[in-house]
Amino acid sequence: MVKITDVARHAGVSPSTVSYALSGKRPISEETRQRVEASIRELGYRPHAGARALASSRSNVLALVVPLRTGIHVPVVMQFAVSVVTTARRHDHDVLLLTQEEGEEGLRRVADTALVDALILMDVQLDDPRLPLLRSLDRPSVMIGFPAEADGLTCIDLDFKAAGELCVEHLAQLGHRVVALVGSPPEVYVRQTAFAQRVVQGFTAATDRNGLASTVHPCEAAPAAARRVAEQLLREQPALTGVVVHNEAVLEPLIDAFEQLGLRVPGDLSVTAICPDELAESLRVPVTSIALPSAEVGERAVELLMRKLAGDDVPEATLLPPRLTRRASTAPRDTP
Amino acid sequence: MVKITDVARHAGVSPSTVSYALSGKRPISEETRQRVEASIRELGYRPHAGARALASSRSNVLALVVPLRTGIHVPVVMQFAVSVVTTARRHDHDVLLLTQEEGEEGLRRVADTALVDALILMDVQLDDPRLPLLRSLDRPSVMIGFPAEADGLTCIDLDFKAAGELCVEHLAQLGHRVVALVGSPPEVYVRQTAFAQRVVQGFTAATDRNGLASTVHPCEAAPAAARRVAEQLLREQPALTGVVVHNEAVLEPLIDAFEQLGLRVPGDLSVTAICPDELAESLRVPVTSIALPSAEVGERAVELLMRKLAGDDVPEATLLPPRLTRRASTAPRDTP
DNA sequence: TTCCCCCGTCGAAGCGCTTCGACGTCACGC
DNA sequence: GCGTGACGTCGAAGCGCTTCGACGGGGGAA
Known part of the structure; x- marks a missing residue:
């Protein structure tokens, strides 16, 4: 193994000079640096990670x-x-x-x-x-x-709040006036992370700002639950034309349910989601979505x-x- | 930071004894070891990874x-x-x-x-x-x-050869007498790895051994190619009842093609695959498969x-x- | 009893690097 | 001409650990 002293000897300098040439922590003349670098290349020198970590208290x-x-x-x-x-x-x-x-x-x-x-x-x-x-x-x-x-x-x-808002803004710009959010299962709003609530905040803020009629529905992660929510939505908001889905598990079943209830996507109903691109792309109707970057x-x-x-x-x-x-x-x- | 000398002092031994107590590379009396371990716990000692790597030339x-x-x-x-x-x-x-x-x-x-x-x-x-x-x-x-x-x-x-054999043995045990292998795209047999050939070897060995009629078909990774292969298969082997698929991309389209051609899986045609479990499980008809473990x-x-x-x-x-x-x-x- | 060897422990010498203080040199300002 | 820095370099002192050789003491064999 070639070490820093070998390089130093080969370049005709001291080991500390080699170190400084490498780290740049002290000025080294251009000429010396050249010489050191040449020696390093020629000898194939690689500083030992452990030694470096020990001396510098940085493991990188x-x-x-x-x-x-x-x-x-x-x-x-x-x-x-x-x-x-x-x-x-x-x-x-x-x-x-x-x-x-x-x-x-x-x-x-x-x-x-x-x-x-x-x-x-x-x-x-x-x-x-x-x-x-x-x-x-x-x-x-x-x-x-x-x-x-x-x-x-x-x-x-x-920024999940901004994500909720962006979905609504997109629907609003397309002319939708009655929208709904299908969210995560109820327990997620309690446990896990704050992101579920923040989507709701963003959604609500944006519907208010745009004067849209809206509702929010948590939804269990099961196809049957998706079906139930779809039916409930159409019952409560017959004029519904836009849906934001923040629940990966029910995105597909939900769209299926809407279509079975006679609504075409996007003809009668526009759907946007917050979910991985892979999922959004893989559905029968690829879904307009916001992904975690x-x-x-x-x-x-x-x-x-x-x-x-x-x-x-x-x-x-x-x-x-x-x-x-x-x-x-x-x-x-x-x-x- | 607490170091090995601290532990040594606390336990009333030398640093080397602590080291040996830890590594077991030399015999240490039970009593001393106990004392060292107690000191380590009490002081919360953790050996410095870099120092260890430097001294032992092992980074772990x-x-x-x-x-x-x-x-x-x-x-x-x-x-x-x-x-x-x-x-x-x-x-x-x-x-x-x-x-x-x-x-x-x-x-x-x-x-x-x-x-x-x-x-x-x-x-x-x-x-x-x-x-x-x-x-x-x-x-x-x-x-x-x-x-x-x-x-x-x-x-x-x-062991891809054994995987090919196992698929055939499974079909043979179920009573199938005419089988086919749908393999990887032709270029895979050239480039990449040897595993594609080995599946073919295993498949052939097992069909021979069991006296089955069989053919092998490379297949492009495209739904259209799957369809073509399915048609060809039925034309060439009208009595076909078992298929082994070693081509993730066409597994689903291939099954679709067979069903569109009037064959039910598994009623008329048994299908086994070499593919990730996730894929095998996610299909409409979950596929009997061998996964890379x-x-x-x-x-x-x-x-x-x-x-x-x-x-x-x-x-x-x-x-x-x-x-x-x-x-x-x-x-x-x-x-x- | 003597010799030998093994067990358990210690001290010291590094492992290869970084960094600190020191020192000589040169340029500059006064 | 001399003090003053800044620059460029060196030497030495560790960083915290492992490991090697050594050594005292005790037990077994002869």
């Missing part, structure tokens, strides 16, 4: 904790992970993969052994048990999603961490603007 | 290289990654996530900087450009899949690496036995 590794829970959309997780790795590499960092399964002990382990410099957590719950731990660790972290109480921590996620979330999460590692202050909350993709399920209202 | 980290190519089934990759992490943890190792994108340079980097002790590569191609590199690295590796020439390297994968592959890959790290010899090739899951698409032949 980030921990990424991925969820295992069922009900998490796998491609989204994967896309996110890839974007974290790619962005981390741009900042000369590597990524250590941890599973949720290891729990708090795993986080403490990689942090306390100085295996990693910082942590990224996915799938954060409202009352996530890891919050106190994160606060007590001596390394920075970023969470994907918003817990109930995030004081002193850094969070990032899609996983690649962007990953990238931004890493960048937040880098700033924290550099000692900069970062905002506690980062909300990513929603982007709506128009597909076949929305159309201008057939003005009579 | 494995690299996992995941593919990004489209056409790779994401849930399978994810399942595999999770199983690698879980198994690695059981052996006191962590997992560094790399993307294929970083290429050979990435592999060389993590190996040469001693960031990782060993590597696992997914999605290995027949003529994979990384093969020479792997041979030249001073750390062990395991590949998922078989390249054309794997001398001196370690590979693991599903990703969790098992991941586990076994890590265990192979551990043995190599321990200096043991391991077989160059490991073939995992296929497991067939019966679903609704196969039934006994309607003996007239």
Whole structure:
């Protein structure tokens, strides 16, 4: 193994000069740097990661904790992970993969052994048990999603309120005047994360602002429930022409139910959803939708961490603007 | 930060004794060990990963290289990654996530900087450009899949030949006498990996052994091609009652085509496939299938690496036995 | 009893790097 | 002409751990 002293000898300088030439932490004459770099190339020198970590107390590794829970959309997780790795590499960092399964002990382990410099957590719950731990660790972290109480921590996620609003604005612009929101199962509004409520807030704010008639319906994650909600909707709002769905599990059954009830999508009814693109695209009628921008979330999460590692202050909350993709399920209202 | 000297002082022993108590590399009296362990708990000691890596030239980290190519089934990759992490943890190792994108340079980097002790590569191609590199690295590796020439390297994968045989045996046991294999697109038999050919070998061996009439049809990954193959099949083998499909993309269209041609599955035609369980389960008629056992592959890959790290010899090739899951698409032949 | 060896422990020497203080040199301002 | 920095470089001191050789003491064999 070729080490820094070999390079130093070969270039006719001291080891510290090689180190400074590499890190740029002290001025080095252009000529010396050239010589050092040539020696490095010629000898094929690679600094030993462990030695570097020991001496500098920086491992240049980030921990990424991925969820295992069922009900998490796998491609989204994967896309996110890839974007974290790619962005981390741009900042000369590597990524250590941890599973949720290891729990708090795993986080403490990689942090306390100085295996990693910082942590990224996915799938954060409202009352996530890891919050106190994160606060007590001596390394920075970023969470994907918003817990109930995030004081002193850094969070990032899609701006779900804006997403709710954007869906409504889209329908309003198409001329729809009577709309409904089909939301998550009731229990989601309690447990898990705050995002469900925020969609409702956005939805309501936008319908008010646009003077639309509207209702909100939580819906169980079962086809039968979808059918029931569809019937109820048509009974209560016979003039309904626009629906926003924030519930991946019932999107397809709901559309089926509407069509069985004699409404064509988008002819009689426009549907927009907040769900992964994959789902929206795969349906018989591709659905106009807003997706969680996983690649962007990953990238931004890493960048937040880098700033924290550099000692900069970062905002506690980062909300990513929603982007709506128009597909076949929305159309201008057939003005009579 | 509490370090090994703190523990040593607290326990009234020397640092080396603490180290040996932890690693077990030298005998330590039961009593001393107890005392050391108590001190460790009391002080909350965690060995510094970098220091450990530097002194022992073992980082206890494995690299996992995941593919990004489209056409790779994401849930399978994810399942595999999770199983690698879980198994690695059981052996006191962590997992560094790399993307294929970083290429050979990435592999060389993590190996040469001693960031990782060993590597696992997914999605290995027949003529994979990384093969020479792997041979030249001073750390062990395991590949998922078989390249054309794997001398001196370690590979693991599903036993595709046995999978082909198992599908046929299943059909034969159900009384089917005339069967066909619908395989991958023609180009797959050339490029990529050897697994496509091996399925054919297994299929043929088993039909011969059982005295079945059979044909083999490569098939493009397009619904229209599926339709064409279905028609051709019925024309050439009017008595056909069993089909093995090794082509994820056309499984669904193929079944649709058969049904449109008047054959009911499984009433008139039994279908078995080699494909991810997710796909097999999601079809209108859930398909009897053999899946790539990703969790098992991941586990076994890590265990192979551990043995190599321990200096043991391991077989160059490991073939995992296929497991067939019966679903609704196969039934006994309607003996007239 | 003597010799030998094994058990349990210690001390010291690194592992390969970063970083701090120091030092010589040169350019500049007064 | 001299003080003053800034620049460029060096040497040495660790970073926290593992590991090797050594050593004292006790037990078994001869």
